[in-house]
Amino acid sequence: MDDGQAIGSGRTWFAAGMRGIFSLPALMLMLSFVGFCAFTAQAGIPVEQVVFMVGAVWALPAKVILVSSMLSGANLLTAFVAVTLSSIRLMPMVAALVPEIRTEKTPTWLLLFLSHFVAITAWVFAMERVQAVPREHRVTFFAGFGITLVLANMLLVVIVYQFVAEFPPIVAGCLFFLTPVYFLASIWKSARHPVIYVAMVGGLVAGPFFYWLAPEFDILLAGVGGGTLAWLAERTWRKRRELSA
């Protein structure tokens, strides 16, 4: 970010993270939240419950599944299982992020607290930008961005909820489509390891394949299967190149 200066106080880096709210990833997410807001308003879920959901759950796909479960009258256990299965991906995402941002002195409780702010957007943003932040300030930088992003979207829901129900279908459709298109572009752009490109293609192919094969566990199977295959392929290629070099 700014100029990657090695000096600078914690407050400076927290503020630098906060300024991430004006980035393309944050803008895309906020537009996606307008789309989610339209979805909940049409479903008749009161605004205070939507705001609580944004703060408590945070991950957008998990919220879409939670709302769908509520609408279909699912009981607590059924809803829990559906949401939790869709959220397993958060574990490898957090596990990949933690070694990038922590130092030896970072307390685990702080990482546990901050992990709540991890969802796809914050993850993509952090993986892309923390490289330019001195290691001792990376956790602070992420906290500034993550906390601001959640609070801003809670506020956004309060403001736009009453307007979204009247959106024309084209606008609602385009808002929804922003999410996948933005994820595609930003993950590709921010990849710093060759394995990311292979895994991306692997997941895009494996996702629909496992949806057809075993729709209950499609995302999980696609991630572990497609990801492992991608890792093996990239590793083989890398080793061969090291040998010939």
Add this chain to the structure above:
Amino acid sequence: MTVFEGWWIYVFIAIAGWLATDLWRWLGVLAGNRLRDDSEVLNWVRAVATALVAAVIAKLILYPTGILEHSPLWLRLASVAAGALAFFIGRQKPAIGIATAIAVLAMGLYALGF
């Protein structure tokens, strides 16, 4: 029991939403704390995390909910293809790819009378 009223719904969201997601985040912290940032295991974790997110993306495009559920698949795929083409021609600027994909989708939806 009406789902949308009273304190019960907040307990419902807290358990089926909050706990159901944070559980995995906490496990991620505990696992990530043991990984060195140059290890081969972390490379594998990166690959799995990326493939999981990619699978979510593929599902959002192929099996959308809401308005897009009624839009033709070829239009959604054409929008993504046009966006990808613009992205690679335009020096991998995300904004160029995203704007192109959304513009194609909007024109298509309009032409189809949405």
